[in-house]
Amino acid sequence: MEFDKLVHQPTRLQIFAYLYQHGETPFSGLRADLDITEGNLSSHIQKMEDAGAVRVEKEFVDRKPRTTYQLTDDGHEKFEEHIGTLESLIERLGE
Amino acid sequence: MEFDKLVHQPTRLQIFAYLYQHGETPFSGLRADLDITEGNLSSHIQKMEDAGAVRVEKEFVDRKPRTTYQLTDDGHEKFEEHIGTLESLIERLGE
Numbered sequence: 001m002e003f004d005k006l007v008h009q010p011t012r013l014q015i016f017a018y019l020y021q022h023g024e025t026p027f028s029g030l031r032a033d034l035d036i037t038e039g040n041l042s043s044h045i046q047k048m049e050d051a052g053a054v055r056v057e058k059e060f061v062d063r064k065p066r067t068t069y070q071l072t073d074d075g076h077e078k079f080e081e082h083i084g085t086l087e088s089l090i091e092r093l094g095e
Numbered sequence: 096m097e098f099d100k101l102v103h104q105p106t107r108l109q110i111f112a113y114l115y116q117h118g119e120t121p122f123s124g125l126r127a128d129l130d131i132t133e134g135n136l137s138s139h140i141q142k143m144e145d146a147g148a149v150r151v152e153k154e155f156v157d158r159k160p161r162t163t164y165q166l167t168d169d170g171h172e173k174f175e176e177h178i179g180t181l182e183s184l185i186e187r188l189g190e
Contacts (some may be wrong), residue, residue, distance in 0.1 A: 003105035010098035064121050
């Protein structure tokens with residue numbers, strides 16, 4: 001059984017889950033749901049971006065800058081694989 | 096959603112799962128199933144013992160020393176809580 005540490009780390013697992021469920025999300029949406037500091041969130045998102053799991057888009061809406069995040073296809077796949085691993089661990093417990 | 100880092104760390108999650116399923120287990124049993132180095136396994140087991148999650152017993156069988164490990168009641172409970180957290184994360188994905 002292999003755990004992908006990019007996905008498994010507790011804060012990132014929650015970011016992955018949030019983006020998986022909600023699709024494209026502004027920073028404020030993640031902040032509101034996840035109850036972590038801005039610095040901590042930025043640093044985890046950066047790691048996910050570096051690994052090609054998250055796409056960051058910056059645009060201007062009503063002349064205000066807005067940053068949104070979404071999982072890339074690769075990020076989506078990594079998360080699904082990881083959930084599959086956790087599910088099989090849980091299933092094995094019932095044997 | 097809170098993740099207990101004692102349980103969530105990937106190698107320890109597997110040790111917890113193994114001991115949860117198998118009950119009292121000799122070191123060799125863990126080694127065979129988990130495919131990690133002896134040093135790495137010892138160090139994680141030590142952390143689990145320090146946290147009161149694992150009970151270590153040393154005895155002599157046919158004049159050979161034998162060490163066995165099992166989850167304490169507290170370790171059992173920590174693991175079940177953690178699995179509950181993972182299950183609710185997975186369930187939320189289906190919403």
